[in-house]
Amino acid sequence: MYAQLVETGAKRVKSLDEMSPEERAFQERIDAEIKIEPKNWMPDGYRQTLIRQISQHAHSEVVGMLPEGNWVTRAPTLKRKLQLMAKIQDEAGHGLYLYSAMETLGADRDEEIEKLHNGKAKYSSIFNYPTLSWADIGTIGWLVDGAAIVNQVVLQRTSYGPYSRAMIRICKEESFHQRQGYQILLDLMRHGTDEQKQMVQDSINRFWWPALMMFGPHDDDSPNSQQSMAWKIKRKSNDELRQMFIDQTVPQLEFLGCTAPDPDLKWNEERGHYDFGEINWQEFYDVLKGNGPCNRERIATRKKAIEEGAWVREAAVAYAEKQKQRAAA
Numbered sequence: 338m339y340a341q342l343v344e345t346g347a348k349r350v351k352s353l354d355e356m357s358p359e360e361r362a363f364q365e366r367i368d369a370e371i372k373i374e375p376k377n378w379m380p381d382g383y384r385q386t387l388i389r390q391i392s393q394h395a396h397s398e399v400v401g402m403l404p405e406g407n408w409v410t411r412a413p414t415l416k417r418k419l420q421l422m423a424k425i426q427d428e429a430g431h432g433l434y435l436y437s438a439m440e441t442l443g444a445d446r447d448e449e450i451e452k453l454h455n456g457k458a459k460y461s462s463i464f465n466y467p468t469l470s471w472a473d474i475g476t477i478g479w480l481v482d483g484a485a486i487v488n489q490v491v492l493q494r495t496s497y498g499p500y501s502r503a504m505i506r507i508c509k510e511e512s513f514h515q516r517q518g519y520q521i522l523l524d525l526m527r528h529g530t531d532e533q534k535q536m537v538q539d540s541i542n543r544f545w546w547p548a549l550m551m552f553g554p555h556d557d558d559s560p561n562s563q564q565s566m567a568w569k570i571k572r573k574s575n576d577e578l579r580q581m582f583i584d585q586t587v588p589q590l591e592f593l594g595c596t597a598p599d600p601d602l603k604w605n606e607e608r609g610h611y612d613f614g615e616i617n618w619q620e621f622y623d624v625l626k627g628n629g630p631c632n633r634e635r636i637a638t639r640k641k642a643i644e645e646g647a648w649v650r651e652a653a654v655a656y657a658e659k660q661k662q663r664a665a666a
C-alpha cells in the first residue's frame with residue numbers, strides 16, 4: 338500500500354526509509370493496529386490533521402442542529418416533536434464528545450470555535466442547505482445521517498484512540514436518527530396525500546446530490562486522503578465510502594417508491610455496484626467557499642448563540658468557583 342500511496346502524489350507521503358526513528362516507530366505502531374493515545378509521541382502533521390478533522394466534525398454536529406431546529410415548533414405531532422428534540426440533543430452531545438477528543442490533542446476549544454466563526458474552519462457542506470418542508474426532516478435523518486453513519490462506522494477503527502471511542506457511541510445514536518428519518522418518509526409515502534408524497538420526492542430531489550457531496554472530493558482531488566490513509570486516520574477513501582452509501586441507499590429509495598434525480602443511476606452487474614452521474618463539483622466548492630444558500634445565516638446564528646450564552650458560561654464558572662471555595666473552607 339505504501340508504494341502505491343507514495344506514487345500517486347498529492348500531499349506527499351514519506352516512505353519508511355525517509356522517516357526518523359521516532360516516525361518509523363510511530364508508523365509501525367499504526368501498521369500493527371495499535372491505537373495512538375494522547376500521551377504517545379506523534380508527528381506534528383498527524384496531530385494537526387486530527388485537530389482539523391475532529392474540529393470540523395464537531396462543528397458539523399453543532400451547525401447540523403440548526404436546519405432541524407427550524408422544525409421543532411412545527412413538527413406535526415407531539416411524538417415527532419419529542420423525537421426531533423431528542424435527535425438534536427444527541428447532536429449537541431456528539432459535538433461535545435468530539436470537542437473533548439480534540440482537546441486531548443492540545444487544541445483549545447474556544448480558539449477552534451473562533452476559527453469556525455471567522456470562516457477559517459469548515460463544517461459539512463450539507464448543513465448549508467435549507468429545510469423547506471417537514472419531509473426535509475425525514476430526508477435529513479435518512480440521507481444525511483445515513484451518509485454520516487457510512488463514514489463514521491469506518492472511523493470507529495481510526496488510529497487515534499479518543500476519536501475512535503467517541504465514534505462508537507456516536508454511531509449507535511446515529512442509527513436511531515436514521516431510522517426516525519426513514520420512518521417519517523415511510524409514513525408520508527404510505528398514508529399521506531398525493532401532495533405529501535410529492536413533498537417527499539421534492540425533498541429527495543433537493544438533498545440527493547448534497548448528501549453525496551458529504552463524502553468530499555474525488556480521491557484524485559482530495560489533498561489529505563493519501564497521508565490520512567497512511568496514518569489510518571481515514572480507513573476508506575472518499576469515493577469508496579460514497580459508493581458504499583449509494584449501494585445501500587438505492588434499495589431503500591425503491592422501497593419508499595421514490596426516485597433519485599440522477600438519470601445515470603443504474604445497477605452495474607459487472608461491477609456489482611450502482612453507477613451514478615457526475616456530482617456538480619462547482620456547487621460543492623462554492624458551498625465550501627461560503628456561498629451556499631445558508632452559509633451566512635448558519636454562522637450568524639452560531640455567533641449570536643455564543644454571544645447570548647456568555648452569561649450562562651460566566652455563571653457556571655462563578656458557581657464552580659464558589660463550590661471550590663466552599664470545599665476548601
Ligand SMILES: CC(C)(COP(=O)(O)OP(=O)(O)OC[C@H]1O[C@@H](n2cnc3c(N)ncnc32)[C@H](O)[C@@H]1OP(=O)(O)O)[C@@H](O)C(=O)NCCC(=O)NCCSC(=O)Cc1ccccc1
Nearest residue numbers: 394397398401459460461462485550551553559560561562
Ligand atoms: C471525508 C471528510 C469529510 C473529508 O476528508 P479530508 O481528508 O478531511 O479532506 P479532503 O482532502 O478529502 O477534502 C479537501 C478539503 O475539503 C473539505 N471537505 C471535504 N468534504 C467536505 C464537505 N462535505 N463539507 C465541507 N468540507 C469538506 C476538507 O475538510 C478539506 O478541507 P481543509 O483541508 O480542511 O481545508 C473527512 O474530513 C471526514 O471523514 N470527517 C469526519 C466526518 C465528518 O466530518 N462528518 C461531518 C458530518 S456529521 C453529521 O452529518 C451528523 C449529523 C447528521 C444530521 C444532522 C446533524 C449532524
